[in-house]
Amino acid sequence: MHPAISIKNISKNYGALQALDQVSLSIEQGEFFGLLGPNGAGKTTLISILAGLATADHGHAAIMGADVQSHFREARRMLGVVPQELVFDPFFTVRETLQFQSGYFGIRNNDAWIDEIMANLDLVNKADSNMRALSGGMKRRVLVAQALVHRPPVIILDEPTAGVDVELRQSLWQFISRLNQDGHTIVLTTHYLEEAEALCQRIAMLKQGTIVALDTTQNLLSQYGSIKKDGEGKTDLENVFVNIMSGSVL
Numbered sequence: 260m261h262p263a264i265s266i267k268n269i270s271k272n273y274g275a276l277q278a279l280d281q282v283s284l285s286i287e288q289g290e291f292f293g294l295l296g297p298n299g300a301g302k303t304t305l306i307s308i309l310a311g312l313a314t315a316d317h318g319h320a321a322i323m324g325a326d327v328q329s330h331f332r333e334a335r336r337m338l339g340v341v342p343q344e345l346v347f348d349p350f351f352t353v354r355e356t357l358q359f360q361s362g363y364f365g366i367r368n369n370d371a372w373i374d375e376i377m378a379n380l381d382l383v384n385k386a387d388s389n390m391r392a393l394s395g396g397m398k399r400r401v402l403v404a405q406a407l408v409h410r411p412p413v414i415i416l417d418e419p420t421a422g423v424d425v426e427l428r429q430s431l432w433q434f435i436s437r438l439n440q441d442g443h444t445i446v447l448t449t450h451y452l453e454e455a456e457a458l459c460q461r462i463a464m465l466k467q468g469t470i471v472a473l474d475t476t477q478n479l480l481s482q483y484g485s486i487k488k489d490g491e492g493k494t495d496l497e498n499v500f501v502n503i504m505s506g507s508v509l
């Protein structure tokens with residue numbers, strides 16, 4: 260069985276800046292995986308390479324066995340990405356946005372599935388609203404819906420709950436957890452470490468373009484969780500994160 264995502268020695272420079280430095284990582288089918296790291300660590304760059312939106316300078320990556328460069332179309336079809344930035348055509352309705360996305364993947368007559376996705380994301384009564392009329396949280400839901408129109412087995416969410424209210428965060432996680440239970444591989448990037456702790460079976464931590472920790476959430480918590488208690492009100496995974504990022508355990 261192919262890994263859901265295979266990353267081998269990926270490097271990426273922007274001018275003098277090394278955004279990714281020899282990153283290797285394999286994510287198995289069915290995993291709920293967390294990709295964590297401070298701003299600028301290289302998370303979005305890595306996701307962009309997987310989605311074919313950026314090209315690595317060195318190394319290879321594959322989605323379900325399909326190389327993201329030499330077999331771009333197959334790889335892209337296997338992948339749904341919820342991007343970090345909210346980018347839409349403001350004059351399309353929600354339904355049109357999703358139909359357009361289906362067309363991009365060459366899928367016709369996708370309305371039954373689009374209706375089902377909208378129902379699951381509580382978007383039904385916004386189906387005919389223009390994108391520009393939606394709140395930030397609603398736009399975020401449409402981004403999630405957009406990532407799912409072609410039924411990809413692998414779904415990557417790049418900070419999907421940034422600036423989103425608690426209620427939406429919870430309903431979003433219920434939905435994503437169900438997709439994972441149905442067999443989808445989920446990769447999540449988030450600044451809410453309590454979310455990552457609750458949801459992710461395995462976690463990679465990225466710092467300045469390098470993986471500095473990679474293990475099950477349980478092992479990370481038991482190995483790095485209690486070395487340096489850093490104030491009150493922090494979850495265990497926040498402790499792990501602080502310890503690893505400060506280099507005090509490496």
Ligand SMILES: Nc1ncnc2c1ncn2[C@@H]1O[C@H](COP(=O)(O)OP(=O)(O)O)[C@@H](O)[C@H]1O
Nearest residue numbers: 273276278296297298299300301302303304305
């Ligand atoms: N298109 C780009 N041009 C130049 N530098 C970039 C570009 N995209 C990202 N970077 C830089 O690469 C580094 C990694 O960024 P990014 O992948 O967005 O990190 P993260 O998503 O972990 O916050 C940062 O220093 C960022 O400024």
Ligand SMILES: [Mg+2]
Nearest residue numbers: 302303304343
């Ligand atoms: Mg990012």
